[in-house]
Amino acid sequence: MKPDRNGAASGERLHKVLARAGLGSRRQIEDWIRAGRVRVNDQQAVLGQSVTGADRLVVDGQAVVLAAPAKARLMLYHKPEGEVCTRRDPEGRPTVFDRLPPLPGGRWISVGRLDINSSGLLLLTTDGNLAHRLMHPGNHQEREYAVRVRGQVDQAMLDRLRGGVELEDGPARFLTITAAGGAGLNQWFHVIVDEGRNRLVRRLWASQGITVSRLLRVRYGPLALPRALARGQWREATAQELAAVSERPATPRRSANRRLETRARPRLR
Numbered sequence: 001m002k003p004d005r006n007g008a009a010s011g012e013r014l015h016k017v018l019a020r021a022g023l024g025s026r027r028q029i030e031d032w033i034r035a036g037r038v039r040v041n042d043q044q045a046v047l048g049q050s051v052t053g054a055d056r057l058v059v060d061g062q063a064v065v066l067a068a069p070a071k072a073r074l075m076l077y078h079k080p081e082g083e084v085c086t087r088r089d090p091e092g093r094p095t096v097f098d099r100l101p102p103l104p105g106g107r108w109i110s111v112g113r114l115d116i117n118s119s120g121l122l123l124l125t126t127d128g129n130l131a132h133r134l135m136h137p138g139n140h141q142e143r144e145y146a147v148r149v150r151g152q153v154d155q156a157m158l159d160r161l162r163g164g165v166e167l168e169d170g171p172a173r174f175l176t177i178t179a180a181g182g183a184g185l186n187q188w189f190h191v192i193v194d195e196g197r198n199r200l201v202r203r204l205w206a207s208q209g210i211t212v213s214r215l216l217r218v219r220y221g222p223l224a225l226p227r228a229l230a231r232g233q234w235r236e237a238t239a240q241e242l243a244a245v246s247e248r249p250a251t252p253r254r255s256a257n258r259r260l261e262t263r264a265r266p267r268l269r
Helices: 014-020 026-034 128-135 155-163 200-206 239-246 253-263
Strands: 038-040 057-059 062-064 074-079 109-111 119-125 143-150 165-167 170-172 176-183 186-193 211-220 234-236
Touching (some): 014 026, 014 038, 014 057, 014 128, 109 128, 119 128, 128 239, 155 176, 170 200, 186 200, 200 211
Parallel strands (some): 119 211
Antiparallel strands (some): 038 057, 074 234, 109 119, 143 186, 143 211, 165 170, 176 186
């Protein structure tokens, strides 16, 4: 550890420590620090502050107990339609957290979200740093979706979606679009994006006047939705799967697609 200005061991940045404890993303916690919600040793915390295990941390008046670092856990969950990804829903709708095993002294952190009308692979972890890295736009983690669309799709439209269109929050595109069955006004496609903007897949199709009638996420980064995992079921990631998402950089696009084709193409109906 490097000494701070007072000659003491500088420890680790406060926002990283609280993120690893699962309290939120680093950016969220930085906002909390700016808002005066975090205190260290009875003093208001400041951005960039470092702490050690001997410091007393308080968030919103509640003491934060930092357990010894534990091995990260990663869960693969097959989210069904009708569930939300928030921890508590003011409308009383079921959430993805209702089905997961409890974590005494900790909590599951959702790696991104799927909207209530979408289903498929949702990753959850106990490691705030891992969740943050998997969601960070700069890491370009690919997300692949099986999408059923309603409307007349032509080649010019597909070319525009690959080339990029302007949405209300900036330009976006599909990295790839692959026909996956169906006919007439109800066709299936597999599409890949490498960012997690809200409802991005639906909005890209909507920009062409096409409605998405079903959306299933079949891959996040190097991990595919397991064939044997039914809707509403979860399983722990294997050591190999955990290692795959912990590696840097993200899995190259070509090799990730090859694994998906051999492991996890869902039955579309």
